[in-house]
Amino acid sequence: MGQRERFVIFLVGALLGIVLLLGGKSCGSEKKNQLRAVRSSLSMAPMMYDxxxxxxGFYGKYVLFEQVAEKEGGAKVRTLVTGGTRRYSPEGKELPEEHILIKESYASGVVLAEAGPVASxxxxYADRIVIKLKSGHQATEVRLPSGDVAAAWPGHEESLIRLDAWRKLPGGAPWGKLEDLVRELNGHPAVAEARLARIDWQAEADLIRANSPK
Known part of the structure; x- marks a missing residue:
């Protein structure tokens, strides 16, 4: 084999190595971007999914509000409010805290404790209310005494009222009255339906499993 042939083989090998290296880096980068996208799409702190x-039962020092109600038949429902996962802007600035409302349903006779088991x-979200408007009405008609006003919800037919001022009321957010507030909004002349924004935690937990190392 001549010098020229050796040089050509060397070049081909070097080029293949570069292609494989770049391909590996690209795949690694794509995987990192995918995991980053998964993390940013999750609504709750990891321990909540666990x-x-x-x-x-969700017990811990970060519980901001807790209430237990007994249903007919002896089953208990525990309602609590806690903080959500921390979020940051692309520039790294921490965004305002989100709040999550959790309802734990226990079967009759089950002791309310971390060991559960929780039936469902x-x-x-405890910091926003979804508003379905009646025909001919505008979102700005829905205004809370706290000053919060409903606004368009990008990508959805419904409107959204964020409880920014409500959470900063003197004495702190009245979490115990949150569901009463939703009921009151259902009686508003411009509102066809008001509800808290549901989090599909099972779908998000499946997303975590699908993107976790096997």
């Missing part, structure tokens, strides 16, 4: 998957979970 507790829900294991059917454990319901996760919703």
């Amino acid at each position: 507790f829900a998957v294991m059917q454990k 979970y319901e996760f919703t």
Whole structure:
């Protein structure tokens, strides 16, 4: 084999190495971007998914409000409010805290404790209310005494009222009156339906599993 042939083989090998290296980096970058996108799409702090998957009661020092109600037949429903996952802008600035309302339903006779088991979970945002308007009405007609006003919700037919001022009322956010507030809004002349924004925690937990190392 001549010098020229050796040089050509060397060049081909070097080029293949570069292609494989760039391809590997590209795949790694795509995977990182995918995981980053998954993280940013999650609504709740990781421990919330862990507790829900294991059917454990959510107990901890970050609980801002707690209330227990007994249903007919002896089953209990525990309602609590806690903070959501921390979020940051693309520039790294921490965004305003989100709040999550959790409802834990226990079967009759089950002791309310971290060990559970919890029969069912319901996760919703505690810092916003979804508003379906009646025909001919505008979102700006829906205004709370706190000063919060409903506005368009990009990508949705419904409007959204963010409880920014409500959460900063003197004495702190009246979490115990949140569901009463939703009921009151359902009686507003411009509102066809008001509800808390539901979080599909099971779909998000499945997303975590699908993107976790096997």
